[in-house]
Amino acid sequence: MSVEAFDTVDVIAAKRDGRALSKEQIDWVIDAYTRGAVAEEQMAALAMAIFINDMEPEEIAHWTQAMIDSGERMDFSSLSRPTSDKHSTGGVGDKITLPLAPLVAVFDVAVPQLSGRGLGHTGGTLDKLESIPGWQAGLSNQAIVDQLEDVGAVICAAGTGLAPADKKLYALRDITSTVDCIPLIASSIMSKKIAEGTSGLVLDVKVGSGAFMKDLTKARALAQTMVELGKAAGVKTSALLTDMSTPLGLTVGNALEVRESVEVLAGGGPADVADLTVALAEEMLRLAGKTDVDVRAALNDGRAMDKWKQMIRAQHGDPEAALPVAEHTEVVTATESGVLTQLDALSVGVASWRLGAGRARKEDPVQDVAGIELHAKPGDTVTAGQPLMTLHTATPERFERAIEALDSAVEIGGDAASVPESIVFDTIT
Structure with missing residues (x-):
């Protein structure tokens, strides 16, 4: 039986007492936790000590690197084009990855978008795409590289070998x-993204009620921390702070959001x-050294759509197939x-x-058809009795609790000037 380099209790006590952990302590504790030598309750105590006493920038950098070192790293150096990626901190109706990946690929920049599933009120990119008949999320590392060379964009599940310490934590x-x-949060996101091997990364840090970060000050602090971590690891990194006080677009839910993405x-x-x-495409392309490009034209002239169809077919999906539709709908109307x-x-x-449309636990199934279609957004004038949203589900017994959740969602009456003019609050480079 090997002797461990540190005593877990000593590491917990150091952080409990507000002291900075050394690189050696951090390297050991992440490795030992991944191996099972640090118990779950011990890591829970350490996580709470970090939560209460914070970490120095150097500690966060060491913690992130230790999480990267817990697993494998992707390598895209063999590709004939630069790579650029985007990560969103999660929101409601956030289907941006779907049109973004093929749009950036139009300009000969490869987009390795290793995505996740939804948990709680924020939707997962893979859940959305799985509403397309035949589409498959799981690809081997070699298949990812091959698709990036052939198509220029891939949206798929992250391999189990990337930052396994993060999965446990x-x-x-x-x-x-x-x-x-x-x-x-910063070390979790950045360990996975740096291990992914992209050379450029744009962070979409959401701010508002539907986001992790409810206020701009905390969101900016998170964005700056992540940008610094990326740059320190040799990844060109920037962040956009964007509005998540109201849902993005007019759809929330899996197949509904795919339909809207195709419209975009x-x-x-x-x-x-x-x-x-x-905005995100322009920033991803800027990091890849491409600044003199007309991004919006590629949406309007069909080039991004062609790339989307190519990307979906490469993962056995049928981009022409009809998306599933809910059997049951219920309309919520304006009260005034x-x-x-x-x-x-x-x-x-x-x-x-x-x-x-979402899950409470990782193993829960999701409905492709469930979700909400919005008929009005803040700033719109509405009349009493006008439909505000349509609820979709395969199981109508769910309507009652869904409508309860919407009790205080809508406010009618005030001044339209209170609606933010731009969805992007700030850019951090």
């Missing part, structure tokens, strides 16, 4: 109320979705006339989740 944070902690790829769709897709001043993202996200 992520699940633990979820059940120990240590999720909302900048060092742990056809040069249409809601302005907020199209605008954010273009006036200007719609609030449509709360969190409430809409929870309602969509209760309709079956």
